[in-house]
Amino acid sequence: MNLDDFSDLIERPDGGVRRDAEERRERLLVPPGSLGRLDELGEWLSAAQQSVPVRPVDRPRVVLFAGDHGVAELDVSGRAAGSAHELVRAVLDGSSPVAVLARRFSVPVRVVDAGLDCDPELLPEAVVRHRVRRGSGRIDVEDALTAEEAEQAVRLGMRIADEEADSGTDLVVLGDLSVGGTTAASTLIAALCGTDASVVTGRGGAGIDDLAWMRKCAAIRDALRRARPVLGDQVELLAAVGGADLAAMTGFLLQSAVRRMPVVLDGVVSAACALVAQRAAFRAPDWWLAGQVSGEPAQAKALDRMALTPLLDHGLTVGEGSGALLALPLVQAAAALAAELPERAEEAGPVDEDREDAEAPADAETPADAETGEAAGAGSTA
DSSP states (O other), X not given: XXXXXXXXXXXXXXXXXXXXXXXXXXXXXXXXXXXXXXXXXXXXXXXXXXXSSOOOOOOEEEEEEEEEBXXXXXXXXXXXXXXXXXXXXXXXXXXXXXXXXXXXXXXXEEEEEEEOOSOGGGSOHHHHTTOXXXXXXXXXXXXXXXXXXXXXXXXHHHHHHHHHHHTTOOEEEEEEEEESHHHHHHHHHHHHHTOOHHHHOOOTTTOOOHHHHXXXXXXXXXXXXXXXXXXXXXXXXXXXXXXXXXXXXXXXXXXXXXXXXXXXXXXHHHHHHHHHHHHHOTTGGXXXXXXXXXXXXXXXXXXXXXXXXXXXXXXXXXXXXXXXXXXXXXXXXXXXXXXXXXXXXXXXXXXXXXXXXXXXXXXXXXXXXXXXXXXXXXXXXX
């Protein structure tokens, strides 16, 4: 499998439609620039939808890929290794932040088990039936996946993207439910950006103390040594230091761009997968929005490399797609304003006040005109 093939399949959002949207914006009663970034969002949506005016975003979906990472055994996470299924259960039970927000915004949530380390009986069949493997390898000393598992995970993400596009989903909020995922994501970003481990190591969604941060930094440093030799092949890179959930998210992002389905990225994990996908197809980031600033230094580096500016910065570190979901109403507001604000009425042309009689021939002369002319002629020679 060669992800570089996506480069020929992905086109940018329609530039001609975007220019039409910009011209329509110039005609609105509200002055240009007064809506700030909402103008840019509305024009981007028009180009993505190939529609002027833009259509409402009324069928969004939250898609969460779940997985456990073996590197969590090193106590680099604020959660216990192998406990990602608890995050999944909280989402399904409606007690997690993303579940509460999704319920408030009336947005359905889909959870995909790509690599949880738990008995399948603990979760519904609809969640676990996609699992590639049980957990991922410890990336500081071994590959996260075999090459075959990495390809299987990428194809899983592609299949989920096709299912969402075929069902009419018009925008996806993408997130992850993982333990140890930020360590793998930071390794991918450091490898692709050519930076040291200390530059990308953050404290994760659950938060860690200084000792755990040092262990995490060391794990990323060791994993980087394994990542650098395979930078030329994205699938090999995901197999070496990624994980089933990260590989699936990468495939999802690439196929979503092929299907012209916009995606809102959440935190550092989705940013890392997006960076891998950009390496394969340079036009793909034109289909993505960065939902929020997570505070992870690796996310900031990845978004800067892709020239994506986050929509929100509220200090959210909870992950799970929550920050990206908070940005959804902003995107929907931009679409509504672009479509529903009235345009200025066309101004009438100037009136020619010097023309006395528009219907009389230019050289026609009435009897009264002749008499006036004779009188004027007589007066001028008197």
